[in-house]
Amino acid sequence: MNYSLKEHILQLEEKLLKPEIRSSQTELSNLLSENFFEFGSSGKILYKNEGISQDGIAVVKMTLSNFEIHPLSEEIVLATYRIYNVESKQHSIRSSIWKLSEGRWKMVFHQGTKTSD
Template sequence: MESLNSLKDHLLILEENLLKPEIRTSQIELKKLLADEFFEFGSSGSVLYKDDQLVDGIGIVKMKMSDFEIHLLSDNITLVTYRIFNELKNQYSLRSSIWKFKDGRWKMYFHQGTPTDF
């Protein structure tokens, strides 16, 4: 098992990758990061599933992440929390993701975005 700090650094990189246009628009890259069972409660209120997201990708965003933290749920499952500022919508949201280590890699199983005023 990775040290807590290296795990935090690794998951931060994976979350930041999911903000990059070249990842968000690539079915190949999304398949590497999202578990087959992945689903999301979007900040728009919609529920999305991996198969839906892989058709057209997630869409281009310009977001800044802050307050990144990890919360170990077990040896191979971690809850990640952070804040996002969407520069295009001028909107803040709280974010959470559940990552699971399986078959030698971390994959996202769940994500939620909740709008907030700050």
């Protein structure tokens, strides 16, 4: 199948919400760049090299909506969207920077900011 860039990045973002991906250090390594870092909606800063254990990261139940991409260059894309955390009933706005490296898109930065619905 030939996906558009927007569909491809959306698919990657949705993968990062899946329990089987979040609980696998290997799968996360395939999606996150070596220098990945995140400003979490919790206010915590997470770095790939110090924040991902053997068991991955916390499994969550979230729904994604209002997805858009904003290309910054041929190899860099900003993705923006909304997340609803079903368990905590918390809404947040999200942004991720994806970079094409060696033929694969990897997330280099992510930010979550709590908001009202």
